[in-house]
Amino acid sequence: MTSADLTAANAIGQAHHPDWHLWSDDADVIRCADDARAGVIAYVSTAQGRVTGWIFGALRPAGNGYVAIDRLVVTPEHRGCGHARALVAQVLAEHPDTEVLVAAWDRQLESFYTRLGFRVVDEGTNMSSRPPHAAAGRPGGPSLDGNT
Template sequence: MTYAIRPAEPADIAAMNRLGSELGWHLTATDDNEDLLPLATADAAYVCVEEREIIGWVYCANRTGWEYRGIDRLLVHPAHRNQGIARALVQQVLDDFPHEEVLIAAWDRDLRNFYEKLGFRVDNHNNMTRLPRD
C-alpha cells in the first residue's frame, strides 16, 4: 500500500466528513470558522490519501495562548488500520510542533501502548501528553 500524508485543504472537507460520519463522528471538519473544527484556523490538519481517497485524518484545533497543541480528531478507515497510518498522522503533528507539548484529552484506553510508543505519557489529569523536545 502506498499512501501520502499532506495538509488538509478545503476541498477535502466533504471526504473528511464522510469518513467521520462512517465512524460515528458527527461534528467534524468545516470551512466555517464558527463551527467546531474549522479547517481554516486549525493549528494542523492532515489527511492520509491513497489513490485520491482520504483514508485517515488528524486535526489540531487552534488554541492561541494555550501552552500545548491538542489533537482533537484522529480517524483512520477501519479497512486501513494497523498499517501505520495513525502513527504517520500523529508523527506529522509531532514533527510540526517539536518544541511544544502535544496533548490528547479524549483517547481510547485500548490504544495506550500505541501512544506511548510515540512518546506520549499519561499525565496527572489522565490526558495523553507528549512533552516538548529539548
C-alpha cells in the same frame, strides 16, 4: 485540505462518530463541529489518491504553549497500516518545540500512543483551563492526556 478532502474526511469521521464533521470557514480555516478556536491543526492521510483518515487539534488554550490532538480517525481497512502514526508524526514535526497532548484519548488505544512515546498524565485535568506549567513531559515531547 481541498473540498474533496473535506467530503471524504467527513464520511470517515461521521462513520466513527456523528458529531465529527469538518468544515471550512470564510477564511479557509478547517473547523470541527462547532469548534471556533484559533490555532487549528488539520491534516489528512491518503493512499492511492483517496483520503484514509484525518487528525484535528489546536493550540490549547490559545497562546499557552501546547498542542492538543482532539480527533484522530482512520478508515477500518487502513488501520494498522501506519496512517494514524503518520498523522501524529506530522503534528509532532510541525510543532517540534511544543508539547503535544492527546485529548482524543481512548483507553483501547493506549498501547498505540505509548508506542509513539506518549505517556498518561493528569487524567482529571480540564484541558481548556490547563496552565502550560502543569503539562508533564519535556517541551516538544509527546504526552498523553487521559481525558475522554
